[in-house]
Amino acid sequence: MTHLTAFNISVDFPLYHSENRSLKKTILSKSASRFGRDRNSRPVVQALRDICFTLRSGERLGLIGANGSGKTTLLRALSGIYQPTNGSLSMEGKLTSLLDPNQGMNMDMTGRENIRLRGYFHAMAKADIARLEADVEDFAELGEFLDLPVRNYSSGMVIRLAFAMATATRPEILLMDEWILAGDASFMEKAKARIESMVRHADVLILASHSAAILAEWCNRLIWLDQGRIRREGAPMVILEEYLPSHQFEELVKGLDVPKLA
Amino acid sequence: MAELSQSDAVLRTFRTQSHFTLSADRGWTQRFQLAFTDVRDGIRLWRLSWILGLSDIKLRYRGSALGPFWLTLSTAIMIASMGILYSYLFHVKTHDYLPYITVSIVFWNYLNTLITDGCNCFIQADSLIRGTRMPFTVHALRSVVRNTIVLAHNLIVIVGVFVIMRLPVSWEALWAVPALMLWLVDAYALSLFLGAFCARFRDVPQIVMALLQVVFFITPIMWYAKVLESHPKADLLIRFNPFYYMLEIVRAPLLGRPVPVDVVLKALIVSIVIFVITAFGFARTRGRIAYWV
Numbered sequence: 390m391t392h393l394t395a396f397n398i399s400v401d402f403p404l405y406h407s408e409n410r411s412l413k414k415t416i417l418s419k420s421a422s423r424f425g426r427d428r429n430s431r432p433v434v435q436a437l438r439d440i441c442f443t444l445r446s447g448e449r450l451g452l453i454g455a456n457g458s459g460k461t462t463l464l465r466a467l468s469g470i471y472q473p474t475n476g477s478l479s480m481e482g483k484l485t486s487l488l489d490p491n492q493g494m495n496m497d498m499t500g501r502e503n504i505r506l507r508g509y510f511h512a513m514a515k516a517d518i519a520r521l522e523a524d525v526e527d528f529a530e531l532g533e534f535l536d537l538p539v540r541n542y543s544s545g546m547v548i549r550l551a552f553a554m555a556t557a558t559r560p561e562i563l564l565m566d567e568w569i570l571a572g573d574a575s576f577m578e579k580a581k582a583r584i585e586s587m588v589r590h591a592d593v594l595i596l597a598s599h600s601a602a603i604l605a606e607w608c609n610r611l612i613w614l615d616q617g618r619i620r621r622e623g624a625p626m627v628i629l630e631e632y633l634p635s636h637q638f639e640e641l642v643k644g645l646d647v648p649k650l651a
Numbered sequence: 652m653a654e655l656s657q658s659d660a661v662l663r664t665f666r667t668q669s670h671f672t673l674s675a676d677r678g679w680t681q682r683f684q685l686a687f688t689d690v691r692d693g694i695r696l697w698r699l700s701w702i703l704g705l706s707d708i709k710l711r712y713r714g715s716a717l718g719p720f721w722l723t724l725s726t727a728i729m730i731a732s733m734g735i736l737y738s739y740l741f742h743v744k745t746h747d748y749l750p751y752i753t754v755s756i757v758f759w760n761y762l763n764t765l766i767t768d769g770c771n772c773f774i775q776a777d778s779l780i781r782g783t784r785m786p787f788t789v790h791a792l793r794s795v796v797r798n799t800i801v802l803a804h805n806l807i808v809i810v811g812v813f814v815i816m817r818l819p820v821s822w823e824a825l826w827a828v829p830a831l832m833l834w835l836v837d838a839y840a841l842s843l844f845l846g847a848f849c850a851r852f853r854d855v856p857q858i859v860m861a862l863l864q865v866v867f868f869i870t871p872i873m874w875y876a877k878v879l880e881s882h883p884k885a886d887l888l889i890r891f892n893p894f895y896y897m898l899e900i901v902r903a904p905l906l907g908r909p910v911p912v913d914v915v916l917k918a919l920i921v922s923i924v925i926f927v928i929t930a931f932g933f934a935r936t937r938g939r940i941a942y943w944v
Contacts, residue, residue, distance in 0.1 A: 399675075403942060405851075465941075469673050469784040472938035477674030484671070484784075492782025497710045506706075509699040510785065561669065 390481060391446045391561045391593055393467065397476035398440040400459075400466050400617075401425070401433035423616055436462045437617045439476070444593050444610075449584075451608035451625060452597040453632055459617040460597035464488055464564045467595065482561030482593065490547045490568050491539075500535040500542070500550050501526075507554050521557055528579070529553040548572050556583050563587065567598040581607065601629050601641050676938060686934040693788025700789050704796025722804040730756055730808060737873060746816060753812045754905050755872045758898060761802045762834070763863055768794040769842030770849040770856040777944035787940055791842035795835060809905070819907065826904035830918075834901065837922050840929040847936035850943040870894045893921040 423435045437459050444450055452460045465471050467478065468486040493510065494503045504525050508518035526535055529549040534542060539550070552569060563584070572580060584607065588594055598604050604611060604625055611628040613621040621628050630638050676682070693700070712718040733756070734749040741748070772794040779785060813820060849855045869888050871878075876895070879885045889895050896917040903910045 403939075405943075465781065469671060470781060470941050472673060472941070473675050475675045477672065479672040481670050483669045486783055489778065489782050491778065493779055495706065495710070497713070498706060502706070506699070506702060509702050510696070510783075512696055512698070 392444060392482070393478075393480040393484075393562055393593055393595075394443045395440050395467060395476070395478055398437060398463075398466055398473045398478060399435070399475035400437040400462055400471055401474040402436050402462075404432040404434060435617055437466060437473075440466075440619060441476075442612065442619070442622070444595070446593065447588060448610055449588055449594040449596070449608045451604035451611045452595065452614060453599070453601075453604060453611055453628065454614035454620075458614040460614055461488065461566055462617075463614065464566055464595065464597055468564055480562060483559070484562040484564065485555045485558060485560035486564040487551060487555045487569065488564070488566050490544070490551050492551070494539055494547070494551065496540045497538055499538055500529075500531060503539060503550070504554060507558070511558055521554075524557040525550070525553040528557065528583070545572055545576070549576055552580055556587065560587075560592070562593045562595075564595045565597070567596075567600070569596075601633055601637070602644055605629060605641060605645055679934070682934040682937070683930075686930070686937050689786045689937060690788050693786035693792060696786060696789055697792065700792035700796055703789070703793040704800060707793070707797045708800050719800075719804055722801055723807045726757065726760070726805045727808045727811065730812070733873070741874065743875075750812055750816060750818055750906060751875070752873060753809055754902050755898070757802070757805045757809055758901050759867065759870075759872050760805065761798060762894070762897065763867070764798045764801065765795065765834075765838040766841065766845065766863060767856065767860055768798055769838065770845045770859050772842045772846040773850045773940050773944050774846075774853075774856075780941055780944050787847075787937060788839075788843060791839055791846060794842050794846075795838050798838075799835070821907055823907060823909065824904050826910060827901050830900040830904070830910075833918065833922055834897070837897070837925050840925050844925075844929040844932040847933060847940050847943075850940055851936065866892075866894050870898065872898070893917075896921060 425433055425435050440463060442450075452463060454460055462471070464486060465488065466473055468484060468488070469478065470486075493507065495506065498506070501522065504522050505518055508521050513521065529535070529546075529552075531542075531546055531550060534546060535550075539547060542550070548569060549572065552572070555563065569580065584594060594607070596604065596607055608625050611621075611623065611625045612619055613628050613632055621631060626642075629641065633641065674681075708719050712721060715721065717724060730749075730753050734752050735745060737752065738745040738748040769791065772790045773780065773787065776790040776793075779790070780787070812818075845855075845859070849859075870892055871889065876889055879889060896914050899914050900910055900918045903914075
């Protein structure tokens with residue numbers, strides 16, 4: 390059974406270089422709360438504090454919060470990239486994280502070469518890599534661009550390719566950062582359909598975003614991060630009502646009603 | 652008993668590939684476990700390291716007419732000019748000196764880039780490391796693969812010199828093969844340790860590069876080791892020089908000389924020291940590399 394549990398996860402970032410120290414001093418005067426010292430009294434930024442939640446099959450969690458509230462760091466910690474400073478992470482299921490559109494892609498290689506590289510990353514057999522290639526080619530709709538170096542792609546094309554590669558390998562847990570929103574409308578429809586079919590198969594999605602509309606539409610649970618801590622947690626509309634200024638929330642409700650009427 | 656076997660079955664289903672746990676640092680047992688898993692998973696992904704290392708070379712020369720054979724050509728030019736110039740300067744026969752300097756330079760360059768690239772193996776892969784969870788050992792293996800491909804191109808120069816000079820090649824030369832295997836394993840281990848160390852302390856790659864330049868001059872690479880035989884003090888340069896032993900186990904067989912047993916033993920001791928330092932160093936730093944790059 391697919392699940393993901395974060396138990397009291399805290400992440401401290403070490404501040405090593407001198408420019409960080411002076412940066413630290415300037416920020417320290419504004420908000421003292423997030424700068425501390427670790428056991429060896431080295432200066433650190435407390436990026437995440439006591440994050441605790443469990444996701445089960447079919448849950449689509451949205452992360453919302455101001456810039457620097459720890460959304461991307463949390464996604465990295467949940468991906469197992471950052472070993473937490475405290476607490477633990479446990480999961481069952483194949484995880485794919487889409488944190489940075491260029492991640493894992495070599496910009497000098499062609500799109501096709503990048504797909505094969507992804508196949509090798511998943512330790513796939515030759516036949517499976519061919520299938521992956523066909524699937525990504527079909528979904529990303531890049532046409533002849535697939536045989537050009539990724540460097541020549543527009544940012545939207547890079548996103549198509551990255552999303553297609555990440556979802557073609559059938560992840561059971563998918564972590565996405567907000568950049569996915571840069572896709573055009575037709576691509577967003579396709580992406581949403583793919584995510585929905587994924588979640589119907591009892592999988593887990595975690596999405597960090599600033600777009601309330603996307604979160605309200607894609608997620609069935611929200612966590613509001615503030616200064617590296619969970620401030621509120623619950624149903625999307627409940628959290629958004631508190632998080633958004635009232636006029637924006639009203640616009641959001643109106644905006645969500647339009648497609649239902651049509 | 653029945654209950655026990657049932658819980659055993661439950662455990663086994665939980666230990667599928669997709670099960671993953673990671674907790675905060677819990678001391679050396681956990682560190683060694685994580686480091687061991689990393690090495691094992693990295694070796695399973697050897698094809699990824701291979702493709703990454705291969706494409707590093709391919710992309711470097713994409714669009715150039717000679718491609719990676721520029722490596723061969725530039726080495727050939729350097730060796731030809733050095734071989735002729737230094738055989739005059741050192742008053743030695745070009746016929747003896749050229750094969751010596753060819754083998755020395757080709758393998759010194761290999762060793763040199765293995766170490767300097769090893770220093771940067773995690774720093775260079777920062778976007779991969781921060782983008783997805785992947786065994787860290789993949790990046791160390793990639794650096795070894797890349798430099799071994801470069802070596803393969805430079806070996807052509809050695810073959811060329813041997814053919815042109817009509818040098819005899821004996822079966823003894825095959826002793827270079829196990830020696831090179833040892834190099835590969837050492838380089839892999841050293842990259843893991845140096846890569847992590849250099850990610851944390853960004854001055855170290857520069858220091859290592861500067862030191863290696865000094866090592867190039869104090870190690871018998873351009874000059875013969877026997878020059879120092881009459882200088883008991885200068886002889887220490889060789890006796891306490893790990894680079895000399897590592898180089899000699901590969902160089903001597905290729906030049907048709909037997910490798911003395913004590914040189915082999917000392918090369919093995921150097922390797923064991925590297926393994927021990929890496930085992931502790933990598934296990935200690937592994938969980939922090941993602942924060943450092």
